[in-house]
Amino acid sequence: MSITIKIAENGPLIVQGEFKLVDANGQEVPVKKAALCRCGGSTTKPFCDGTHSKIGFQGASAAVQQSDSIK
Numbered sequence: 001m002s003i004t005i006k007i008a009e010n011g012p013l014i015v016q017g018e019f020k021l022v023d024a025n026g027q028e029v030p031v032k033k034a035a036l037c038r039c040g041g042s043t044t045k046p047f048c049d050g051t052h053s054k055i056g057f058q059g060a061s062a063a064v065q066q067s068d069s070i071k
């Protein structure tokens with residue numbers, strides 16, 4: 001299983017590849033490609049609905065180096 005997660009400039013996280021999206025109830029959500037909201041404004045969470053553009057979301061374009069312990 002190989003996936004790519006791309007940080008869109010001031011937008012969502014684009015997930016591509018073979019992956020599973022599982023909700024908090026353990027229900028698998030069938031998707032092949034997903035744009036996941038990271039601005040918090042989407043009305044279709046966890047998916048992006050374009051609201052980030054309307055609210056002027058500005059997100060980091062580069063990932064911060066992750067430490068050894070994931071929180």
Ligand code: FES
Pocket residue numbers: 011012013036037038039040041042047048049050051052053
């Ligand atoms: S990132 Fe697009 S609506 Fe939040």
